[in-house]
Amino acid sequence: MRQSNKREPLSRERILRAALGVVDSEGLEAISMRRVGQELGVEAMSLYNHVANKAAILDGLFEIVLAEMPAATKAATWQVALRDNARALRLVLRAHPHTLPLFATRPAVTPASIIHVEAALELLRKAGFSADEALCTLQVMVAFVVGHTVAGYSPTRPEEESRPAYEQLSKQDFPRVHELVAVLARHDIEKEFEFGLEAMLAGLEARLTRRKASRKE
Amino acid sequence: MRQSNKREPLSRERILRAALGVVDSEGLEAISMRRVGQELGVEAMSLYNHVANKAAILDGLFEIVLAEMPAATKAATWQVALRDNARALRLVLRAHPHTLPLFATRPAVTPASIIHVEAALELLRKAGFSADEALCTLQVMVAFVVGHTVAGYSPTRPEEESRPAYEQLSKQDFPRVHELVAVLARHDIEKEFEFGLEAMLAGLEARLTRRKASRKE
DNA sequence: ATGATTGACTTACAACGTAAGCTTATGACG
DNA sequence: CGTCATAAGCTTACGTTGTAAGTCAATCAT
Numbered sequence: 255m256r257q258s259n260k261r262e263p264l265s266r267e268r269i270l271r272a273a274l275g276v277v278d279s280e281g282l283e284a285i286s287m288r289r290v291g292q293e294l295g296v297e298a299m300s301l302y303n304h305v306a307n308k309a310a311i312l313d314g315l316f317e318i319v320l321a322e323m324p325a326a327t328k329a330a331t332w333q334v335a336l337r338d339n340a341r342a343l344r345l346v347l348r349a350h351p352h353t354l355p356l357f358a359t360r361p362a363v364t365p366a367s368i369i370h371v372e373a374a375l376e377l378l379r380k381a382g383f384s385a386d387e388a389l390c391t392l393q394v395m396v397a398f399v400v401g402h403t404v405a406g407y408s409p410t411r412p413e414e415e416s417r418p419a420y421e422q423l424s425k426q427d428f429p430r431v432h433e434l435v436a437v438l439a440r441h442d443i444e445k446e447f448e449f450g451l452e453a454m455l456a457g458l459e460a461r462l463t464r465r466k467a468s469r470k471e
Numbered sequence: 472m473r474q475s476n477k478r479e480p481l482s483r484e485r486i487l488r489a490a491l492g493v494v495d496s497e498g499l500e501a502i503s504m505r506r507v508g509q510e511l512g513v514e515a516m517s518l519y520n521h522v523a524n525k526a527a528i529l530d531g532l533f534e535i536v537l538a539e540m541p542a543a544t545k546a547a548t549w550q551v552a553l554r555d556n557a558r559a560l561r562l563v564l565r566a567h568p569h570t571l572p573l574f575a576t577r578p579a580v581t582p583a584s585i586i587h588v589e590a591a592l593e594l595l596r597k598a599g600f601s602a603d604e605a606l607c608t609l610q611v612m613v614a615f616v617v618g619h620t621v622a623g624y625s626p627t628r629p630e631e632e633s634r635p636a637y638e639q640l641s642k643q644d645f646p647r648v649h650e651l652v653a654v655l656a657r658h659d660i661e662k663e664f665e666f667g668l669e670a671m672l673a674g675l676e677a678r679l680t681r682r683k684a685s686r687k688e
Numbered sequence: 689a690t691g692a693t694t695g696a697c698t699t700a701c702a703a704c705g706t707a708a709g710c711t712t713a714t715g716a717c718g
Numbered sequence: 719c720g721t722c723a724t725a726a727g728c729t730t731a732c733g734t735t736g737t738a739a740g741t742c743a744a745t746c747a748t
Binding site for chain 3: 719720721722723724725726727728729730731732733734735736737738739740741742743744745746747748
Protein backbone atom coordinates (compact mmCIF):
# COMPACT_ATOMS: atom_id res chain seq x y z
CA MET A 255 0.00 0.00 0.00
CA ARG A 256 2.64 2.41 1.03
CA GLN A 257 4.79 4.16 -1.56
CA SER A 258 7.26 1.35 -2.00
CA ASN A 259 10.61 2.71 -3.12
CA LYS A 260 12.71 5.11 -1.16
CA ARG A 261 11.16 8.35 -2.27
CA GLU A 262 13.18 11.47 -2.81
CA PRO A 263 12.95 13.72 0.20
CA LEU A 264 10.53 16.58 0.51
CA SER A 265 11.78 20.12 0.18
CA ARG A 266 10.42 23.62 0.03
CA GLU A 267 11.22 23.60 -3.68
CA ARG A 268 9.25 20.42 -4.39
CA ILE A 269 6.33 21.58 -2.28
CA LEU A 270 6.10 24.88 -4.10
CA ARG A 271 6.31 23.26 -7.49
CA ALA A 272 3.57 20.80 -6.58
CA ALA A 273 1.44 23.62 -5.23
CA LEU A 274 1.92 25.63 -8.41
CA GLY A 275 0.80 22.61 -10.39
CA VAL A 276 -2.37 22.35 -8.37
CA VAL A 277 -3.07 26.06 -8.64
CA ASP A 278 -2.48 26.16 -12.37
CA SER A 279 -4.81 23.28 -13.06
CA GLU A 280 -7.44 23.67 -10.34
CA GLY A 281 -7.33 27.24 -9.18
CA LEU A 282 -6.11 29.08 -6.12
CA GLU A 283 -8.78 27.93 -3.73
CA ALA A 284 -8.02 24.31 -4.55
CA ILE A 285 -4.80 24.31 -2.58
CA SER A 286 -5.03 22.96 0.90
CA MET A 287 -2.29 21.35 2.90
CA ARG A 288 -3.86 17.94 2.31
CA ARG A 289 -4.23 18.53 -1.41
CA VAL A 290 -0.61 19.57 -1.82
CA GLY A 291 0.51 16.67 0.34
CA GLN A 292 -1.49 14.25 -1.73
CA GLU A 293 0.21 15.60 -4.84
CA LEU A 294 3.52 14.53 -3.30
CA GLY A 295 2.30 11.26 -1.83
CA VAL A 296 2.66 12.63 1.67
CA GLU A 297 0.45 13.57 4.58
CA ALA A 298 -0.51 17.18 5.09
CA MET A 299 1.44 17.59 8.29
CA SER A 300 4.70 16.55 6.68
CA LEU A 301 4.71 19.78 4.76
CA TYR A 302 5.19 21.69 7.98
CA ASN A 303 8.73 20.39 8.18
CA HIS A 304 9.62 22.60 5.22
CA VAL A 305 7.17 25.46 5.19
CA ALA A 306 5.87 27.44 8.13
CA ASN A 307 2.20 27.34 7.15
CA LYS A 308 -0.17 27.74 4.26
CA ALA A 309 0.52 31.45 3.90
CA ALA A 310 4.17 30.63 3.40
CA ILE A 311 3.24 28.38 0.52
CA LEU A 312 1.27 31.20 -1.09
CA ASP A 313 4.22 33.52 -0.56
CA GLY A 314 6.42 30.96 -2.22
CA LEU A 315 4.08 30.60 -5.17
CA PHE A 316 4.21 34.31 -5.72
CA GLU A 317 7.98 34.10 -5.54
CA ILE A 318 8.56 31.28 -8.03
CA VAL A 319 6.13 32.75 -10.52
CA LEU A 320 7.98 36.04 -10.41
CA ALA A 321 11.26 34.19 -10.74
CA GLU A 322 10.15 32.92 -14.12
CA MET A 323 10.64 36.39 -15.51
CA PRO A 324 13.57 36.28 -17.94
CA ALA A 325 16.63 38.45 -17.38
CA ALA A 326 16.35 41.73 -19.20
CA THR A 327 18.17 41.83 -22.51
CA LYS A 328 20.47 44.73 -23.19
CA ALA A 329 18.09 47.39 -24.43
CA ALA A 330 18.96 50.43 -26.51
CA THR A 331 16.99 53.00 -24.57
CA TRP A 332 15.17 53.16 -21.26
CA GLN A 333 11.89 53.31 -23.16
CA VAL A 334 12.61 50.05 -24.87
CA ALA A 335 13.81 48.49 -21.65
CA LEU A 336 10.68 49.51 -19.76
CA ARG A 337 8.47 48.28 -22.55
CA ASP A 338 10.27 44.94 -22.70
CA ASN A 339 10.09 44.54 -18.96
CA ALA A 340 6.42 45.37 -18.87
CA ARG A 341 5.64 42.83 -21.57
CA ALA A 342 7.81 40.19 -19.95
CA LEU A 343 6.08 40.68 -16.62
CA ARG A 344 2.70 40.47 -18.27
CA LEU A 345 3.64 37.23 -19.99
CA VAL A 346 4.75 35.65 -16.74
CA LEU A 347 1.53 36.69 -15.05
CA ARG A 348 -0.58 35.43 -17.92
CA ALA A 349 1.18 32.09 -17.73
CA HIS A 350 -0.28 31.52 -14.27
CA PRO A 351 -3.58 33.38 -14.25
CA HIS A 352 -4.83 31.56 -11.17
CA THR A 353 -2.04 33.05 -9.09
CA LEU A 354 -3.04 36.60 -9.98
CA PRO A 355 -4.95 37.28 -6.78
CA LEU A 356 -1.69 36.69 -4.95
CA PHE A 357 -0.17 39.71 -6.63
CA ALA A 358 -2.91 41.86 -5.20
CA THR A 359 -2.06 40.91 -1.64
CA ARG A 360 1.71 40.81 -1.68
CA PRO A 361 4.23 43.58 -2.33
CA ALA A 362 5.20 43.64 -5.98
CA VAL A 363 8.93 44.01 -5.47
CA THR A 364 10.62 41.01 -3.96
CA PRO A 365 14.19 39.76 -3.63
CA ALA A 366 13.52 37.50 -6.61
CA SER A 367 12.97 40.47 -8.88
CA ILE A 368 15.66 42.72 -7.53
CA ILE A 369 17.94 42.12 -10.51
CA HIS A 370 15.36 43.51 -12.87
CA VAL A 371 14.81 46.45 -10.59
CA GLU A 372 18.52 47.23 -10.46
CA ALA A 373 18.88 47.07 -14.23
CA ALA A 374 15.89 49.27 -14.86
CA LEU A 375 16.97 51.81 -12.25
CA GLU A 376 20.41 52.03 -13.80
CA LEU A 377 18.98 52.89 -17.19
CA LEU A 378 16.55 55.43 -15.81
CA ARG A 379 19.16 57.18 -13.71
CA LYS A 380 21.54 57.41 -16.64
CA ALA A 381 18.74 58.79 -18.78
CA GLY A 382 18.39 61.70 -16.39
CA PHE A 383 15.66 60.70 -13.98
CA SER A 384 16.23 61.52 -10.33
CA ALA A 385 16.35 58.62 -7.90
CA ASP A 386 12.86 59.41 -6.74
CA GLU A 387 11.53 59.75 -10.26
CA ALA A 388 13.10 56.46 -11.23
CA LEU A 389 11.47 54.79 -8.25
CA CYS A 390 8.11 56.32 -9.10
CA THR A 391 8.46 55.25 -12.71
CA LEU A 392 9.12 51.67 -11.82
CA GLN A 393 6.39 51.43 -9.24
CA VAL A 394 3.89 53.02 -11.53
CA MET A 395 4.77 50.71 -14.40
CA VAL A 396 4.43 47.64 -12.21
CA ALA A 397 1.15 48.92 -10.85
CA PHE A 398 -0.20 49.32 -14.34
CA VAL A 399 0.98 45.97 -15.63
CA VAL A 400 -0.22 44.02 -12.62
CA GLY A 401 -3.44 46.00 -12.40
CA HIS A 402 -4.31 45.51 -16.02
CA THR A 403 -3.37 41.86 -16.14
CA VAL A 404 -5.28 41.07 -12.98
CA ALA A 405 -8.32 42.91 -14.29
CA GLY A 406 -8.22 41.11 -17.62
CA TYR A 407 -7.07 37.64 -16.77
CA SER A 408 -8.33 36.81 -13.34
CA PRO A 409 -10.33 33.67 -13.95
CA THR A 410 -13.91 34.85 -13.47
CA ARG A 411 -16.21 32.23 -12.14
CA PRO A 412 -19.35 31.92 -14.23
CA GLU A 413 -21.53 34.52 -12.57
CA GLU A 414 -24.55 35.13 -14.74
CA GLU A 415 -25.94 38.39 -13.41
CA SER A 416 -23.46 40.92 -14.68
CA ARG A 417 -23.46 40.17 -18.41
CA PRO A 418 -27.04 40.45 -19.62
CA ALA A 419 -27.68 43.74 -17.82
CA TYR A 420 -25.66 45.63 -20.38
CA GLU A 421 -27.75 45.07 -23.49
CA GLN A 422 -31.05 45.74 -21.77
CA LEU A 423 -30.92 48.75 -19.53
CA SER A 424 -28.53 50.87 -21.43
CA LYS A 425 -30.10 51.84 -24.74
CA GLN A 426 -31.60 55.23 -23.83
CA ASP A 427 -30.23 55.82 -20.37
CA PHE A 428 -26.64 55.01 -21.24
CA PRO A 429 -26.14 55.55 -24.97
CA ARG A 430 -22.39 55.66 -24.74
CA VAL A 431 -22.24 52.41 -22.84
CA HIS A 432 -24.65 50.89 -25.30
CA GLU A 433 -22.40 52.00 -28.11
CA LEU A 434 -19.68 49.81 -26.61
CA VAL A 435 -21.62 46.60 -27.00
CA ALA A 436 -20.65 46.35 -30.65
CA VAL A 437 -17.09 47.37 -29.91
CA LEU A 438 -16.67 44.84 -27.13
CA ALA A 439 -17.13 41.94 -29.51
CA ARG A 440 -13.98 42.70 -31.45
CA HIS A 441 -12.16 44.33 -28.55
CA ASP A 442 -8.64 43.02 -28.11
CA ILE A 443 -7.36 43.12 -24.57
CA GLU A 444 -3.75 42.84 -25.67
CA LYS A 445 -4.20 45.91 -27.84
CA GLU A 446 -5.72 47.60 -24.83
CA PHE A 447 -2.65 46.75 -22.79
CA GLU A 448 -0.35 48.12 -25.47
CA PHE A 449 -2.51 51.23 -25.64
CA GLY A 450 -2.00 51.88 -21.97
CA LEU A 451 1.65 50.94 -22.05
CA GLU A 452 2.41 53.36 -24.86
CA ALA A 453 0.46 56.13 -23.16
CA MET A 454 2.39 55.59 -19.96
CA LEU A 455 5.73 55.58 -21.75
CA ALA A 456 4.87 58.66 -23.77
CA GLY A 457 3.85 60.47 -20.61
CA LEU A 458 7.07 59.51 -18.85
CA GLU A 459 9.14 60.63 -21.79
CA ALA A 460 7.35 63.96 -21.89
CA ARG A 461 8.11 64.41 -18.22
CA LEU A 462 11.77 63.71 -18.77
CA THR A 463 12.18 66.17 -21.63
CA ARG A 464 10.32 68.85 -19.73
CA ARG A 465 12.56 68.19 -16.77
CA LYS A 466 15.72 68.49 -18.84
CA ALA A 467 14.52 71.71 -20.42
CA SER A 468 13.79 73.30 -17.07
CA ARG A 469 17.15 72.31 -15.69
CA LYS A 470 19.07 73.76 -18.58
CA GLU A 471 17.53 77.26 -18.56
CA MET B 472 -32.10 35.11 27.16
CA ARG B 473 -33.34 35.65 23.68
CA GLN B 474 -33.12 39.06 22.03
CA SER B 475 -36.18 40.50 23.71
CA ASN B 476 -37.70 43.22 21.54
CA LYS B 477 -39.02 42.73 18.10
CA ARG B 478 -35.89 43.24 16.07
CA GLU B 479 -35.88 44.88 12.69
CA PRO B 480 -35.81 42.27 9.98
CA LEU B 481 -32.68 41.12 8.25
CA SER B 482 -31.98 42.24 4.72
CA ARG B 483 -29.26 42.03 2.15
CA GLU B 484 -28.51 45.66 2.84
CA ARG B 485 -28.05 45.14 6.58
CA ILE B 486 -25.98 42.04 6.05
CA LEU B 487 -23.63 43.79 3.69
CA ARG B 488 -23.24 46.78 5.96
CA ALA B 489 -22.47 44.54 8.90
CA ALA B 490 -19.99 42.57 6.82
CA LEU B 491 -18.28 45.77 5.71
CA GLY B 492 -17.96 46.78 9.31
CA VAL B 493 -16.28 43.51 10.18
CA VAL B 494 -13.95 43.72 7.20
CA ASP B 495 -12.97 47.30 7.90
CA SER B 496 -12.10 46.64 11.49
CA GLU B 497 -10.83 43.05 11.42
CA GLY B 498 -9.77 42.35 7.86
CA LEU B 499 -11.09 40.34 4.97
CA GLU B 500 -10.34 36.90 6.33
CA ALA B 501 -12.27 37.71 9.48
CA ILE B 502 -15.63 37.44 7.78
CA SER B 503 -17.37 34.16 8.11
CA MET B 504 -21.06 33.49 8.01
CA ARG B 505 -21.06 33.00 11.77
CA ARG B 506 -19.11 36.20 12.39
CA VAL B 507 -21.44 38.31 10.27
CA GLY B 508 -24.45 36.66 11.85
CA GLN B 509 -23.10 37.40 15.30
CA GLU B 510 -22.71 41.04 14.31
CA LEU B 511 -26.46 41.11 13.64
CA GLY B 512 -27.52 38.98 16.60
CA VAL B 513 -28.50 36.18 14.29
CA GLU B 514 -27.39 32.65 13.50
CA ALA B 515 -25.21 32.03 10.49
CA MET B 516 -27.83 30.12 8.58
CA SER B 517 -30.33 32.96 8.74
CA LEU B 518 -28.16 34.93 6.37
CA TYR B 519 -28.92 32.44 3.64
CA ASN B 520 -32.44 33.78 3.44
CA HIS B 521 -31.05 36.98 1.95
CA VAL B 522 -27.77 36.10 0.30
CA ALA B 523 -26.96 33.04 -1.75
CA ASN B 524 -23.66 32.22 -0.06
CA LYS B 525 -20.45 33.71 1.22
CA ALA B 526 -19.21 34.62 -2.24
CA ALA B 527 -22.34 36.68 -2.73
CA ILE B 528 -21.49 38.65 0.39
CA LEU B 529 -18.04 39.38 -0.97
CA ASP B 530 -19.58 40.44 -4.26
CA GLY B 531 -21.89 42.71 -2.35
CA LEU B 532 -19.03 44.25 -0.38
CA PHE B 533 -17.27 45.07 -3.60
CA GLU B 534 -20.49 46.60 -4.83
CA ILE B 535 -21.28 48.86 -1.90
CA VAL B 536 -17.71 50.10 -1.64
CA LEU B 537 -17.79 51.07 -5.29
CA ALA B 538 -21.16 52.70 -4.76
CA GLU B 539 -19.54 55.12 -2.32
CA MET B 540 -17.88 56.83 -5.23
CA PRO B 541 -19.41 60.29 -5.58
CA ALA B 542 -21.13 61.35 -8.78
CA ALA B 543 -18.74 63.10 -11.12
CA THR B 544 -18.94 66.86 -11.01
CA LYS B 545 -19.26 68.74 -14.26
CA ALA B 546 -15.68 68.96 -15.43
CA ALA B 547 -14.25 71.42 -17.90
CA THR B 548 -12.21 68.98 -19.98
CA TRP B 549 -11.89 65.24 -20.32
CA GLN B 550 -8.46 65.45 -18.74
CA VAL B 551 -9.87 67.05 -15.64
CA ALA B 552 -12.75 64.60 -15.57
CA LEU B 553 -10.45 61.60 -15.80
CA ARG B 554 -8.17 62.98 -13.15
CA ASP B 555 -11.06 63.68 -10.81
CA ASN B 556 -12.50 60.24 -11.36
CA ALA B 557 -9.17 58.57 -10.76
CA ARG B 558 -8.68 60.44 -7.50
CA ALA B 559 -12.22 59.76 -6.38
CA LEU B 560 -11.84 56.06 -7.06
CA ARG B 561 -8.57 56.00 -5.19
CA LEU B 562 -10.14 57.70 -2.19
CA VAL B 563 -12.96 55.20 -2.05
CA LEU B 564 -10.52 52.30 -2.23
CA ARG B 565 -8.31 53.81 0.42
CA ALA B 566 -11.29 54.20 2.69
CA HIS B 567 -11.65 50.41 2.82
CA PRO B 568 -8.16 49.04 2.38
CA HIS B 569 -9.12 45.59 3.64
CA THR B 570 -11.48 45.13 0.74
CA LEU B 571 -8.75 45.74 -1.83
CA PRO B 572 -8.11 42.07 -2.56
CA LEU B 573 -11.70 41.87 -3.74
CA PHE B 574 -10.93 44.27 -6.54
CA ALA B 575 -8.30 41.91 -7.81
CA THR B 576 -10.77 39.07 -8.22
CA ARG B 577 -13.85 40.81 -9.52
CA PRO B 578 -14.41 42.74 -12.75
CA ALA B 579 -13.80 46.43 -12.19
CA VAL B 580 -16.86 47.67 -14.04
CA THR B 581 -20.15 46.86 -12.38
CA PRO B 582 -23.74 48.09 -12.67
CA ALA B 583 -23.07 50.27 -9.64
CA SER B 584 -20.43 52.26 -11.47
CA ILE B 585 -22.11 52.45 -14.85
CA ILE B 586 -23.12 56.07 -14.36
CA HIS B 587 -19.51 57.12 -14.03
CA VAL B 588 -18.60 55.06 -17.04
CA GLU B 589 -21.30 56.67 -19.14
CA ALA B 590 -20.26 60.18 -18.15
CA ALA B 591 -16.61 59.55 -18.82
CA LEU B 592 -17.31 57.92 -22.16
CA GLU B 593 -19.43 60.86 -23.23
CA LEU B 594 -16.62 63.29 -22.57
CA LEU B 595 -14.02 61.18 -24.30
CA ARG B 596 -16.15 60.60 -27.38
CA LYS B 597 -16.88 64.31 -27.69
CA ALA B 598 -13.19 65.06 -27.32
CA GLY B 599 -12.48 62.99 -30.41
CA PHE B 600 -11.61 59.54 -29.13
CA SER B 601 -13.07 56.63 -31.03
CA ALA B 602 -15.37 54.28 -29.14
CA ASP B 603 -12.60 51.74 -28.85
CA GLU B 604 -10.06 54.31 -27.73
CA ALA B 605 -12.45 55.62 -25.14
CA LEU B 606 -12.98 52.11 -23.83
CA CYS B 607 -9.25 51.48 -23.72
CA THR B 608 -8.67 54.75 -21.95
CA LEU B 609 -11.17 53.98 -19.25
CA GLN B 610 -10.00 50.44 -18.69
CA VAL B 611 -6.41 51.49 -18.58
CA MET B 612 -7.08 54.24 -16.10
CA VAL B 613 -9.01 51.92 -13.82
CA ALA B 614 -6.27 49.32 -14.10
CA PHE B 615 -3.70 51.86 -13.03
CA VAL B 616 -5.69 53.29 -10.15
CA VAL B 617 -6.70 49.92 -8.78
CA GLY B 618 -3.29 48.43 -9.38
CA HIS B 619 -1.45 51.21 -7.66
CA THR B 620 -3.82 51.47 -4.74
CA VAL B 621 -3.79 47.74 -4.17
CA ALA B 622 -0.01 47.69 -4.32
CA GLY B 623 0.34 50.54 -1.89
CA TYR B 624 -2.48 50.06 0.54
CA SER B 625 -3.11 46.36 0.84
CA PRO B 626 -2.66 45.77 4.54
CA THR B 627 0.59 43.83 4.70
CA ARG B 628 0.75 41.41 7.54
CA PRO B 629 3.92 41.82 9.55
CA GLU B 630 6.25 39.54 7.62
CA GLU B 631 9.77 40.18 8.74
CA GLU B 632 11.90 38.63 6.02
CA SER B 633 11.50 41.06 3.17
CA ARG B 634 12.55 44.33 4.77
CA PRO B 635 16.03 43.86 6.20
CA ALA B 636 17.39 42.20 3.05
CA TYR B 637 17.54 45.54 1.33
CA GLU B 638 20.13 47.32 3.40
CA GLN B 639 22.46 44.35 3.57
CA LEU B 640 22.88 42.64 0.23
CA SER B 641 22.62 45.59 -2.03
CA LYS B 642 25.56 47.88 -1.40
CA GLN B 643 27.94 46.68 -4.08
CA ASP B 644 25.84 44.25 -6.04
CA PHE B 645 22.89 46.58 -6.44
CA PRO B 646 24.12 50.16 -6.12
CA ARG B 647 21.02 51.66 -7.68
CA VAL B 648 18.74 49.78 -5.34
CA HIS B 649 20.94 50.77 -2.45
CA GLU B 650 20.65 54.36 -3.54
CA LEU B 651 16.91 54.09 -2.99
CA VAL B 652 17.19 53.32 0.69
CA ALA B 653 17.64 56.98 1.51
CA VAL B 654 14.92 58.00 -0.89
CA LEU B 655 12.42 55.51 0.46
CA ALA B 656 12.37 57.19 3.85
CA ARG B 657 10.88 60.40 2.49
CA HIS B 658 9.05 58.76 -0.39
CA ASP B 659 5.43 59.84 -0.65
CA ILE B 660 3.13 57.28 -2.16
CA GLU B 661 0.49 59.86 -2.95
CA LYS B 662 3.03 61.83 -4.97
CA GLU B 663 3.91 58.60 -6.68
CA PHE B 664 0.28 58.09 -7.60
CA GLU B 665 0.03 61.61 -8.97
CA PHE B 666 3.24 61.03 -10.88
CA GLY B 667 1.75 58.04 -12.63
CA LEU B 668 -1.61 59.69 -13.12
CA GLU B 669 -0.10 62.71 -14.82
CA ALA B 670 2.10 60.54 -17.00
CA MET B 671 -0.89 58.52 -18.08
CA LEU B 672 -2.96 61.60 -18.85
CA ALA B 673 -0.13 63.25 -20.73
CA GLY B 674 0.34 60.13 -22.81
CA LEU B 675 -3.35 59.93 -23.61
CA GLU B 676 -3.45 63.56 -24.58
CA ALA B 677 -0.47 63.10 -26.87
CA ARG B 678 -2.24 60.22 -28.52
CA LEU B 679 -5.35 62.29 -29.10
CA THR B 680 -3.51 65.20 -30.71
CA ARG B 681 -1.50 62.87 -32.90
CA ARG B 682 -4.73 61.19 -33.92
CA LYS B 683 -6.40 64.49 -34.82
CA ALA B 684 -3.39 65.58 -36.83
CA SER B 685 -3.32 62.37 -38.83
CA ARG B 686 -7.03 62.55 -39.57
CA LYS B 687 -6.86 66.09 -40.84
CA GLU B 688 -4.07 65.63 -43.39
C1' DA C 689 26.67 -0.02 19.13
C1' DT C 690 24.48 4.10 20.72
C1' DG C 691 22.40 8.17 20.97
C1' DA C 692 20.66 12.29 18.64
C1' DT C 693 18.43 14.31 14.84
C1' DT C 694 15.44 14.39 11.10
C1' DG C 695 11.28 13.92 8.85
C1' DA C 696 7.71 11.32 8.17
C1' DC C 697 2.91 9.68 10.11
C1' DT C 698 -1.29 9.82 13.45
C1' DT C 699 -4.52 11.80 16.20
C1' DA C 700 -7.24 15.60 17.61
C1' DC C 701 -9.56 20.05 17.69
C1' DA C 702 -11.80 24.20 16.63
C1' DA C 703 -13.69 26.79 12.92
C1' DC C 704 -15.48 26.88 8.45
C1' DG C 705 -19.50 26.74 4.51
C1' DT C 706 -23.74 25.02 3.92
C1' DA C 707 -27.55 21.15 3.21
C1' DA C 708 -31.74 19.73 5.48
C1' DG C 709 -35.22 20.04 8.55
C1' DC C 710 -37.88 22.42 12.17
C1' DT C 711 -40.31 26.34 14.43
C1' DT C 712 -42.57 30.43 14.82
C1' DA C 713 -44.48 35.02 13.38
C1' DT C 714 -47.33 37.36 9.83
C1' DG C 715 -51.07 38.16 7.08
C1' DA C 716 -54.86 36.61 3.61
C1' DC C 717 -59.16 34.81 3.29
C1' DG C 718 -63.15 31.75 4.36
C1' DC D 719 -62.45 33.77 14.62
C1' DG D 720 -60.12 29.85 12.53
C1' DT D 721 -57.15 28.07 9.03
C1' DC D 722 -53.44 27.80 6.49
C1' DA D 723 -49.61 29.50 3.38
C1' DT D 724 -45.48 31.92 3.39
C1' DA D 725 -41.49 33.90 5.20
C1' DA D 726 -37.71 34.03 8.00
C1' DG D 727 -35.73 32.78 11.72
C1' DC D 728 -33.30 28.59 14.50
C1' DT D 729 -31.03 23.80 15.18
C1' DT D 730 -28.58 20.01 13.92
C1' DA D 731 -25.29 17.75 11.18
C1' DC D 732 -21.62 16.73 7.72
C1' DG D 733 -17.48 17.13 5.44
C1' DT D 734 -13.32 20.01 4.99
C1' DT D 735 -10.06 23.10 6.55
C1' DG D 736 -5.39 24.72 9.11
C1' DT D 737 -2.53 23.23 12.42
C1' DA D 738 -0.95 21.91 17.51
C1' DA D 739 0.84 17.90 19.75
C1' DG D 740 2.58 13.45 20.03
C1' DT D 741 4.65 9.18 18.00
C1' DC D 742 7.76 6.39 15.45
C1' DA D 743 11.23 4.88 12.10
C1' DA D 744 15.25 5.89 9.48
C1' DT D 745 19.77 8.22 9.15
C1' DC D 746 24.12 9.65 10.79
C1' DA D 747 28.06 11.04 13.97
C1' DT D 748 30.59 9.24 17.42
